[in-house]
C-alpha cells in the first residue's frame with residue numbers, strides 16, 4: 001500500500017534534537033505542528049523539563065515534544081527534542097507497520 005507522508009511529516013525525521021544554546025534548531029517543519037495540549041504552568045523556574053503533544057495539521061500524525069531548560073550562574077542549558085509517535089490510535093490510516101513511520 002502506497003501511503004506517502006504528507007508535506008510536513010516528510011520533512012521531520014522520526015527523532016530530532018537540538019541544543020538551542022548552541023544555535024541548533026529543529027527542522028523548520030516542526031514549527032508547523034500544532035499543540036494539542038496547553039503549555040504547562042509554572043514554566044520559568046530555574047530548571048524545567050516538560051513534554052507536550054504536537055500534531056500535524058495535515059495528516060494528524062502525533063509527536064512528543066520535549067523541552068528542557070536549566071539555568072544557573074553563568075550557565076544556561078536549553079534543548080528540545082521531538083519524536084514521532086506510533087500510529088496505533090490513528091484508526092483511519094493505512095497499516096504502515098514495517099515502515100519507519
Ligand SMILES: [Zn+2]
Nearest residue numbers: 006009056059
Ligand atoms: Zn503530516
